[in-house]
Amino acid sequence: MWNLDPGGLEPSKDLPLLSNTGDIRIRHYLINLDVKFTEKIFTGALIIFLEPASEKEKKDGILKSHGGDQSSEKQSNNVAEGNCSKDGAKYVGVIDKDGNNQEGEIGQDTNRVQMGQKEENGSMESESELVGKDLTNDSGDGIKKDKVLTPGCTEGKTHREWFTCILDCCDIVVDSVEEIKLDDHVKSIRGDADKLLSSENSNSRDVDNCEDKKEDKGPRKIFVESETKLSNLLGYRRCNFKERNAAFTACLHLPGESLSFKVGDWSLSIWKKGIRKVEDFPSVIRIVYSTMAKGHSFTWTFDQLGRECVFSQGAWINNRSLFPCQEPPGAMATWQAFIQTPKEYVVLMSGDEKAETRVTSTGMITSYYYVDMVMPPSMLAVAIGQWQGVDLPIDVKSSEQEDTIKIVYDHKSRGTSCDHEPWPCRINASHQPVIPARIFAPRSILPLAEEEFGGRIPGFLNAAFKILGPHPFSRLDLVILPRCFASMGLASPSIVFISQSLLSGDGSLCSRLAHEITHSWFGLLIGAMDWTEEWLSEGFATFLEDPVQSIAENWTKEKFHEISNLRALLRFKALKAEIENTASELQIMRPMGDQSHTRDALLVGYVKNGRHPDKWFLQVHYLKGYFLLHYISEIVGLESLLHVMSTYVSTFHGRLVLSREFFKILFDMCPKLSENGINQDVIDNEWLDSPGIPKILNQERFIKGNKLIEQVVSEVTKWETVDTHFRIKDKGKLKKKTCPELPDVNVNLSSEQLCLLLEHLLQSGRLRQKTLAKLREDFELHLKNAEIRHRWCELVIKHRFMDGYGDIRMFLLKDQSMGVYLYGELLASEDPIQRLLAETCYEAVAMVMDRGCRRTVEEMLGIQQSK
Ligand SMILES: [Zn+2]
Ligand SMILES: [Zn+2]
Structure with missing residues (x-):
């Protein structure tokens, strides 16, 4: 088993961040992927545009470098000790749970962090043999297959001597990693670059804040010195976003030269023989790869009409099983994505504008999205289906009443300047x-x-x-x-x-x-x-x-x-x-x-x-x-x-x-x-x-003084009377005289009031089955919203109210994530019928359940874990 390492990382709970963002930064991601529903994978290429970290980024991050004398043994075995800077936060897609649900890869893969590829005594020659040599050669000669490094593979080794760029990823099969040398392709992009330069001052997008703020010229030297002036392509200080994106796109089809790489459980390391300094490291890199069906960034499933779909689920690992990226908080970039799907599918994605789509020669549809705001790669979300x-x-109809909350955003008093990276800020x-x-x-x-x-x-x-x-x-x-x-x-x-x-x-x-x-x-x-x-x-x-x-x-x-x-x-x-x-x-x-x-x-x-x-x-x-x-x-x-x-x-x-x-x-x-x-x-x-x-x-x-709550409290009393009524009535004629009349209950409570009523009833003593039947019927509880039905189901479980078991079944089938908690309740009761109910519901939905939910329910049921 993996022990706590000196840095305090607990692999089953903590999430490793391995990218060396204190050394090098990805400024732009260009994603070009085909969706393969039959195999449940994405396949294609990622092009990353890199720069050495700026002085500020170095300061913000860890100053440790992966170049020079850093041994790969150190980086591989000492996850928590760093090799990465963490100078900001996860701007992650924000997940809202309801307390009963969960997701992802709970409790599994506890050894995943083990990056155990120790430095071996292999020669540099053997390393270079491991890497792809010729992207353009995809004639299927078998060489490439041999070169495929899968996660966990210990073949490829980072080199203690050469500068190494480390990216966060998992469950990705990397086919090749290549340097795209723009210098060799000046002509092919010359037109774009010239256009870019000439339109530099005439661009009129509303980005007036981004012209002169970033004086940070030093670290971008590499681009400035580049013959093709990649900095112009990056448009980092120029904000010619449209032209810049077009220039990036032109890189999609340029040939590349192989680089050395190694795929670990949680990372992809890339280095170039002979390059020791980050300044000399390639600035444009293409990674040709496929995702894996088991990758946790995505749920491959069926929509409500039984048709295939896939969506990013806000996993623990963010998008690491979709594309290699820099995850340490603060590492932010712009991106573009081309996603190819069969023509009946719609790709919905975070992006500045709606998708631009076009039909490819093979009859597929390409959907194109981009984002000009720099953001963490975790923010990219995608849902593909026949939506x-x-x-x-x-x-908006406005009919303002007198006594409402008065708040109107005042542009004048709050309009301050932007203190962030330049982008077309709104x-x-x-x-x-x-x-x-x-x-x-x-x-x-x-x-x-x-x-x-x-x-x-x-x-x-x-x-x-x-x-x-x-x-x-x-x-x-x-x-x-x-x-x-x-x-x-x-x-x-x-x-x-x-x-x-x-x-x-x-x-x-x-x-x-x-x-x-x-x-x-x-x-x-x-x-x-x-x-x-x-x-x-x-x-x-x-x-x-x-x-x-x-x-x-x-x-x-x-x-x-x-x-x-x-x-x-x-x-x-x-x-x-x-x-x-x-x-x-x-x-x-x-x-x-x-x-x-x-x-x-x-x-x-x-x-x-x-x-x-x-x-x-x-x-x-x-x-x-x-x-x-x-x-x-x-x-x-x-x-x-x-x-x-x-x-x-x-x-x-x-x-x-x-x-x-x-x-x-x-x-x-x-x-x-x-x-x-x-x-x-x-x-x-x-x-x-x-x-x-x-x-x-x-x-x-x-x-205190809340009328809505007071109403509920008085309803609770009425329902207690209802229960007393049924209890005494059930006991026979003798007690009939003292039996209270059935009170007039208020069935017009608001949804929140009804939730509160059910909360109270859950806390009070035992209720008669007849009381529960009346409660269900009076309020039509089985037709109410999920919050109400959830509390109703809890009440049903608590009182073993068998007439309500159908409602539980419906809940577990339809409200799968909220239902996880109810499985727990059903099993905790140790009632064989309730257990059977849990088991049959699980069997009915297991195949389409979220993997994380499913695993938790299986754990509760004592079922051997699904893969
Ligand atoms: Zn939220
Ligand atoms: Zn702004």
Whole structure:
């Protein structure tokens, strides 16, 4: 077994980050892949455009170099000790769990981190024999096959002498790695470069902020010196994005020269014989490769109509099994992607604009996407299937009432300059309250999705604009993923994946759409520098659910107050339950503690608990983050806090932050906090760095004077009376006289009220079967939203209410990710019938279940693990 290494990496829980981003940076990814549904793989090439790390990046990262005398033994065996810089955060696609679901590769591959390829005594000649020699020779002579290095292969060796570029990846079969020498191909791209240079000053995209800010000439020397002036192609300081992308694309078909490489379990190492310095390392590299069906970045499955589809699922490993990349937080780049599919498929992807498509000579469709904003490779999300789409209206009906939350983003007072890498930034340039949005789904559910979400999304976009200002991305696609999707939502730039479980027919779960929309700002536009400060995205998005919905739907302040406190109570119960069942180390909002605001903390070569099996069940960061913001809003007022948030966005957009930076703005703008004795120390001690629930937080504060909650409490009493009625009645005639009448129960409770009622009933004593039957019938519980049905199923399990087992079955088949928790309940009861129910449901869906969910359920059932 793998032991803890000196750096503290726990392979079963932590996620390694091996790229040497302190040495070299990828500035642009060019992805060109074919989708092969029959084999469940992508195959094609990745071209990366590299530069030596800038002085700042070196300083931010680890100064260790892989060149010179660094032994590969060291880098291979000492994962946690670094070889990588970690100078920022994971701007990862943001996954929303419901506490019951999880994903990915839980608890498996505990030895994956073992990079055990020790330096062998092979000669350099044998190394070079291992690498592909001629890309253009694909005549199938068998040589290439011999050269294929699979993960875990120990053949290829990095060299202690030559500079080595290390990329993060896993489950990828690399066919060849080649240097593309632009110098040799000046002519083929001369036209583009000339055009680029001549249009340098006439380009008119709204990027006025990016001309003169980056004076960082030194590290880019390599390009400037290059005859073809690659820096012009990179357009790094010029922002001629369109021409630049065209020039990159021209590199797709240039021949290359073989480079040495080695594929490890978690990395791809590339070096060039004779090159010792990063400055001399190739600047354009093509990697010809295929993904593997077992790769965890993707779910290959069937849509709701039984047709093949594939989507990135927001895995622990991000996109590492899709393409080799630099994962350490802070390593950001632009990208382009060409994806070839059979013609009936639609490729939906994060990208600045909708796909450009064209039909290839072989009758396939190529979909082209690009992103001009520099972003981490983990942000790329893709869903390929036979989706149908519908455009949503851009207009928003506004009928503002008097007493609503008044917040209007003020461009003038908050328009600051951009302090990020140059790209066509929208934050100070756009005044578009509602961006174009579309919904995609298989045609069987598209009308339902359009009816339920379509009318709401423009309003939510508009409300988010009012609070936070311009949308960071210029468009939005929502994709309703198949039932196996293991999250409630996954937000990536310009694209949001939504669970079908959110379609309830009555719009009662639509606040989750508000949540996903606000991730465009929190989680995507502003990332956490300390990757583990997840609350900076999840806490903010959860907190904004209620204000966004309130503004979009013109709630009065009173209505907002009532509903948001009712929701707060439900969230409080969820947090309390979770805290009781979670290891205390996982309850901390800032797991890196004090370290998280020092650079030292960023030097570790892994993400703490990045693959922790329990973590995917947890909502602690969502809920504690939410309650921290809720608490602050109670003191300073909601509108003030929203104002602080928009200032925070203008100040830090496009950058990586620590929570401290948010609090600095907060304390500056809200002196009321310190007047109330709240300072950074209090926040650190009581909220960020401690497990458990802060003392100040108790449910009474939400209950007090709340009419919606009072209503529920009186309904609970009625249902207790109902139960007494049935109990006495069942006992026979003798007691009949004292039997209370059946009370008039209120069946018009809101969805949240009904959730709260069921929570109460779950906490109270035993209920008669007749009470449960009446409850189901009166409220038509089996037809309600997934949150309500989930609580109903818990009640059914608790009381072994066999008439409700059909509802559990439906839940486990349809709401697969939320259902994982119910499997646990069914088995914990040790009731043979409930066990049988769990087993038969598992058998019915196992083949289409998310792999992570499936593995967890199999573990519960004691079934031999599926591969
Ligand atoms: Zn979220
Ligand atoms: Zn900007």
